Amino acid sequence: MFDTPQAARPGTLYIVATPIGNLRDLTLHALDVLRTVDLIAAEDTRNSQGLLSAYGISARLTPVHEHNEQAAAIRLVATLQEGKSVAYVSDAGTPGISDPGARLVAAARTAGVAVVPIPGASAVATALSVAGLESPWLFYGFLPAKTSGRKKELEALRDLPYALVFYEAPHRIEETVADLAAVLGETRRILFARELTKRFEQLHACPLGEAAAWLEADEYHRRGEFVLVLDPPAAREPDDDGAARRVLALLLEELPVKQAAHLAAKLTGARKNALYQLALEMKQDHE
Numbered sequence: 265m266f267d268t269p270q271a272a273r274p275g276t277l278y279i280v281a282t283p284i285g286n287l288r289d290l291t292l293h294a295l296d297v298l299r300t301v302d303l304i305a306a307e308d309t310r311n312s313q314g315l316l317s318a319y320g321i322s323a324r325l326t327p328v329h330e331h332n333e334q335a336a337a338i339r340l341v342a343t344l345q346e347g348k349s350v351a352y353v354s355d356a357g358t359p360g361i362s363d364p365g366a367r368l369v370a371a372a373r374t375a376g377v378a379v380v381p382i383p384g385a386s387a388v389a390t391a392l393s394v395a396g397l398e399s400p401w402l403f404y405g406f407l408p409a410k411t412s413g414r415k416k417e418l419e420a421l422r423d424l425p426y427a428l429v430f431y432e433a434p435h436r437i438e439e440t441v442a443d444l445a446a447v448l449g450e451t452r453r454i455l456f457a458r459e460l461t462k463r464f465e466q467l468h469a470c471p472l473g474e475a476a477a478w479l480e481a482d483e484y485h486r487r488g489e490f491v492l493v494l495d496p497p498a499a500r501e502p503d504d505d506g507a508a509r510r511v512l513a514l515l516l517e518e519l520p521v522k523q524a525a526h527l528a529a530k531l532t533g534a535r536k537n538a539l540y541q542l543a544l545e546m547k548q549d550h551e
């Protein structure tokens with residue numbers, strides 16, 4: 265029924281997912297590896313000590329975080345090449361997903377060291393599993409910290425025909441949600457997936473136009489860790505009712521294609537890219 269438990273193999277780097285809240289979300293496979301590796305590299309050794317103690321694992325720990333990852337990677341690759349087995353764990357969830365781990369993995373692979381993933385919890389997959397989305401989605405992670413950079417990124421993402429998934433921390437949740445509403449529009453829907461797998465786990469979906477009020481309504485709504493899932497943009501085709509075509513025809517009498525499409529998108533709510541294509545076709549037909 266079960267695959268046989270196996271001890272960690274010599275000279276192998278294991279990238280091990282750990283829980284994002286509920287400590288019981290550690291897999292049996294992860295336990296086998298963490299119990300038998302020679303060394304556990306951790307983003308924050310004190311933090312991981314808590315998880316390991318809960319499972320009665322007393323392992324040798326070494327820190328590998330965003331500030332020392334490059335140097336630590338060189339050291340760990342040497343350890344692996346001596347035939348030792350190493351596991352890497354980040355603070356929570358899957359390493360390399362908005363967490364350190366990528367540089368260590370790259371260094372190990374470049375050196376020809378075996379790298380083995382031990383899958384488990386990740387906030388993005390956990391949120392998507394309850395988002396009820398059928399569309400493709402794009403995982404972005406953390407948006408830039410400053411509003412100007414954040415808005416610029418959001419403008420580039422706005423018209424993509426995908427759901428968008430972001431991570432956000434409590435101290436920036438209000439400003440990020442304000443920028444999401446300003447750039448993506450008040451009608452686009454957001455799912456707040458808060459404190460997943462923890463005691464005060466909460467899922468709340470609403471149009472972006474109502475999101476600030478929801479955050480304001482209760483201080484607990486603004487606390488904890490968030491995954492934000494945005495529905496894809498409403499896929500209104502420009503010629504749904506002929507209105508976009510009529511508006512474009514008028515604008516094209518006075519304006520170049522790009523400007524006409526831009527204004528028509530604002531006036532009709534249809535997607536700018538689709539209107540641009542339509543405007544090009546209309547112009548060609550006309551000529």
Ligand code: SAM
Pocket residue numbers: 284285354356357358359360361362363385386387388430431432433457458459460461462489490491
């Ligand atoms: N590597 C992790 C993973 O696989 O999900 C992500 C690490 S990233 C530094 C931390 C961010 O992930 C948080 O700010 C939050 O956006 C999201 N996150 C982590 N745990 C969460 C949870 N229990 N509920 C909601 N979001 C969570």
